[in-house]
Amino acid sequence: MSSLFFKNAGPFEVNYLLSKCDIEIDKKFSNDNILDIKDLSSATSEMVTFFHSKKYAKYASKTKATYCLTNKMLSHYLPLDCKKIYVDNILIATAIITNIFYPDSITDDFDSNVKDISKTTLVDKVKHGMNVLIGTNVTVGKNFSIGHNSILESNVVIGDNCSVGSNTIIRNSIIHNNVHVLDRCVIGKKGFGFFPNKISNFRYPHIGVVIINDNAEIGCGSTIDRGSMSNTVIGKNTYIDNQVHVAHNCKIGDNCIIAGQVGFAGSSIIGDNVMIGGQAGISGHIKIGNNVKVAGGSGVIKDIKNNSKVMGYPAVDLKTFIKNNK
16 A cells, blocks of 8 residues: 555665664665565565564465564565564564654644635635635545535545535545535544553554545544555445444445444454444454344454344354344
């Protein structure tokens, strides 16, 4: 994944990056320039990647990265020509290096460069309420409307026939055609990514964006975090009810219906035509297949196969749940 909105400060010599992570420099590492840091699938030559869990072994075996942050237990999954950098804490080292490449991706302070819409070129193009603010690098399509007290902060692309409600903040997002974002939403802020520390927590950079595809709707009071090393994606014709939280790196498929107060933990992948009842919880790093129905109040803590109906905590096959709870 290329970072669409955050500037890459590289290249950097590999030895410089390692020194910033307090990693002992191996003599076999040269002063090669590293162009970027990416995930296993996206990384190409002259890039560094990271491999921290056996769960991603199939991606590790195919990575094209020149260097990889990992440990000795996982290193045999990587290609022979990928140079292994052994570290004690892979994710912290990854966070440090990502922050070096993308230093403006850590903080999400309010956008001090916004202007009242009346002072921008959008004033005659957009149907707007009162107190609407527009940041830099913002483009909107035809027939766009935005409600009172809403802000399009920096780095927002919106397609045709879209609307944004009142008291909503959007940044670092790409919204396609015929999308409706209702009142009090926050879209494109950094995710809840950090590593606990006794003195101060170590924040993880978020260089991804939020992508909302055609004909989707986002209900009132919902939050969608931008991705860390990949993008957060909402599929075509997917409708999200009020007060839903979508964490960083989640991928929600096409034609899904998500009821109110559902929570998606980070990096969960949801297939097409999925229906999820109110107040259900979806754990991180799991996959829900196509045509799945999850009953309200359920807790999904492991992968769900295509065409399943599940209920309960932990969520199990619906027939099994009913049988066990007669």
